Amino acid sequence: MKGNKYVQLAFAIAGLITWILVSKLFSFVSEVVYPAANVPLLGDQFRVSELLGLLSGAGLWIWLRSNATVVEFAREVASELSKVNWPTSKEVKLSTVVVVVTSIVMAVICGVFDYVWAFLTSFIYGA
Secondary structure (H helix, E strand, C coil): CCCHHHHHHHHHHHHHHHHHHHHHHHHHHHHHHCHHHCCECCCCCCEHHHHHHHHHHHHHHHHHHHCHHHHHHHHHHHHHHHCCCCCCHHHHHHHHHHHHHHHHHHHHHHHHHHHHHHHHHHHHHCC
């Protein structure tokens, strides 16, 4: 059961994201197709599109929790991620500096080549 709380948290987050995205999709579709269908249910903020999104998110959350294959796969992923040797803050900062310096050096080299190539082509073609 290692990582089970993270698996359940990921399923809940997937349900919440589904709720948000599906409610936005239903709201957009209802505005295009039939705007009068998206009536307020519990105040102006909770409309039919929000209810459909909530039901979709809850349905996904229930399906994820009840599907043994998905649960086992997610537990294996959480177990493997717990074995990862994550870099320290110092290593991340050093790697970031290396990437930034390397990018600047390569940009300067490309700029020099571009300048030389432009000079040579304008010299050859006499422009």
